[in-house]
Amino acid sequence: MEAFPLASANRVKLIARTETGKAYTMLTMAQSEDLDIPAYEWETSIDARVRSSHNHMQGVIVFWHDPPSPEALIGIKSVGKYHAGNIYNFGKTQKRGASKVKVKYVGESFGVDSLTNGEIYAVLGVEFNFLRVIDDSMEDYLYDATNPAPMDRTSNGGRWEVIEDDIKGTLKKIIDSNRFS
Numbered sequence: 052m053e054a055f056p057l058a059s060a061n062r063v064k065l066i067a068r069t070e071t072g073k074a075y076t077m078l079t080m081a082q083s084e085d086l087d088i089p090a091y092e093w094e095t096s097i098d099a100r101v102r103s104s105h106n107h108m109q110g111v112i113v114f115w116h117d118p119p120s121p122e123a124l125i126g127i128k129s130v131g132k133y134h135a136g137n138i139y140n141f142g143k144t145q146k147r148g149a150s151k152v153k154v155k156y157v158g159e160s161f162g163v164d165s166l167t168n169g170e171i172y173a174v175l176g177v178e179f180n181f182l183r184v185i186d187d188s189m190e191d192y193l194y195d196a197t198n199p200a201p202m203d204r205t206s207n208g209g210r211w212e213v214i215e216d217d218i219k220g221t222l223k224k225i226i227d228s229n230r231f232s
Contacts, residue, residue, distance in 0.1 A: 083115060086174075088175075089115060091112070092110060103127075104124065108124075119132060154214055166194070166208075168209065180225070182211065
């Protein structure tokens with residue numbers, strides 16, 4: 052009798068992880084579509100709990116319109132086609148957009164893992180007056196669209212130059228509209 056509450060709690064955790072992963076995947080997909088980003092890079096948490104089929108997918112570029120079947124790719128029984136994070140018990144699978152949208156940071160370098168003068172960075176999205184950029188830490192962070200600088204203002208920061216924009220010119224519009232307002 053005591054195993055039943057434990058089994059129920061474990062089942063609830065499994066469902067919560069699965070549904071969280073599906074919601075995160077759908078949100079990432081919608082943001083990518085808004086920015087005309089057709090694909091993402093499959094990333095895993097790279098730990099002992101990662102399925103062998105997911106380890107095989109590490110670093111693979113996956114197009115949103117064509118999800119893979121990771122199990123079939125390594126010759127084991129397939130559970131179907133799905134995107135990273137869109138499967139039961141997904142753990143810590145992460146996705147980062149294979150972004151065509153890129154900016155160059157021009158200004159004072161700051162932080163060990165922040166922004167470096169002259170470096171080109173992938174932009175994953177635009178949120179209000181901020182760009183979500185994969186910085187030197189290889190993580191995505193929000194930076195001001197017109198004056199990217201550290202929050203503590205220990206540096207004057209700099210500005211962005213658009214290297215590659217989406218077909219709508221989203222980056223140019225947000226950077227220019229904020230720069231001249």
